[in-house]
Amino acid sequence: MTMLGPILAQIAEEMAALPESGVSADYILELARIDPDQFAIAVVTADGQTFTAGLSDTAFTIQSVSKVFALALSLGHVGDALWQRVGVEPSGQRFDSILQLEQERGRPRNPFINAGAIVVTDTLLDGCVPREALGGMLRFVREAAEDDSILIDPAVAKSEIATGARNFALAHYMKSHGNLVHAPELVLGTYFHQCAIEMNVVQLARAGRFLASLPDVPQLVSPERVRRINALMVTCGHYDGSGDFAFRVGLPGKSGVGGGILAIAPGRASIAVWSPGLNVYGNSLRGTVALERLAALTGWSVFG
Numbered sequence: 001m002t003m004l005g006p007i008l009a010q011i012a013e014e015m016a017a018l019p020e021s022g023v024s025a026d027y028i029l030e031l032a033r034i035d036p037d038q039f040a041i042a043v044v045t046a047d048g049q050t051f052t053a054g055l056s057d058t059a060f061t062i063q064s065v066s067k068v069f070a071l072a073l074s075l076g077h078v079g080d081a082l083w084q085r086v087g088v089e090p091s092g093q094r095f096d097s098i099l100q101l102e103q104e105r106g107r108p109r110n111p112f113i114n115a116g117a118i119v120v121t122d123t124l125l126d127g128c129v130p131r132e133a134l135g136g137m138l139r140f141v142r143e144a145a146e147d148d149s150i151l152i153d154p155a156v157a158k159s160e161i162a163t164g165a166r167n168f169a170l171a172h173y174m175k176s177h178g179n180l181v182h183a184p185e186l187v188l189g190t191y192f193h194q195c196a197i198e199m200n201v202v203q204l205a206r207a208g209r210f211l212a213s214l215p216d217v218p219q220l221v222s223p224e225r226v227r228r229i230n231a232l233m234v235t236c237g238h239y240d241g242s243g244d245f246a247f248r249v250g251l252p253g254k255s256g257v258g259g260g261i262l263a264i265a266p267g268r269a270s271i272a273v274w275s276p277g278l279n280v281y282g283n284s285l286r287g288t289v290a291l292e293r294l295a296a297l298t299g300w301s302v303f304g
């Protein structure tokens with residue numbers, strides 16, 4: 001799409017002029033001190049072109065966007081057996097809620113809330129130590145992005161361990177129901193490091209190409225699994241804000257509390273946005289508005 005350059009420039013300008021930018025995540029100290037007004041967007045299209053606007057060189061931790069890559073990897077390891085331990089329904093609750101876990105006997109609603117992602121990471125530790133599991137995860141995203149420079153930010157992982165009491169509560173609760181095989185400390189150590197994978201928007205958009213089924217990119221997952229991951233991104237990718245995101249944007253998407261969002265226009269483009277200020281659901285405020293504008297200006301909504 002030839003007009004994409006000017007469209008992205010226009011969106012970046014509009015985002016800078018928005019009266020509000022939201023608040024950076026406050027429960028992870030390393031994220032709390034990041035300026036919430038920053039903004040970047042990158043779009044990789046089916047013909048292999050990359051378009052950007054804003055701070056497209058600035059790296060951020062992908063946080064919960066990593067749940068998409070972890071899910072793809074886990075399905076490769078354990079296949080559909082995963083769905084015995086994790087559901088495929090939206091939770092309608094905050095990303096770190098413990099509420100449904102007791103009612104549903106330690107089986108998380110879906111793989112994109114924290115509890116579900118912790119189970120997914122547990123499966124990645126079968127037969128290996130955390131270092132190896134993280135190595136496998138990094139290899140996967142590097143291969144997806146065709147970029148070996150992608151790394152983990154250890155300071156953010158460490159900072160999250162320091163304030164991770166809620167995630168420890170979720171892990172221990174699931175362990176009590178037999179839905180965690182490995183020790184909570186090992187699973188969460190791995191999970192926090194996977195959340196601290198650092199990328200800029202170009203790297204993230206490239207890493208998402210396999211989900212958009214773009215031609216001539218590494219196809220790391222079968223078409224059937226790509227379809228299902230996209231379905232879960234629509235229904236669960238933004239926690240209790242998933243309905244709002246589908247309504248406003250109309251693309252499969254996954255957000256992270258670092259302010260990144262990966263959005264997929266199937267067959268057309270892989271899109272990454274970043275703006276650290278969050279809305280009430282804990283999803284990037286300007287990132288969501290930017291995607292809403294992009295979908296409106298391109299007509300890329302999957303709902304026509």
Ligand SMILES: NC(=O)CC[C@H](N)C(=O)O
Pocket residue numbers: 062063064065095096114160167192195255256257258282
């Ligand atoms: N929404 C998110 O991005 C949450 C990820 C974050 N690492 C956490 O576990 O709290």
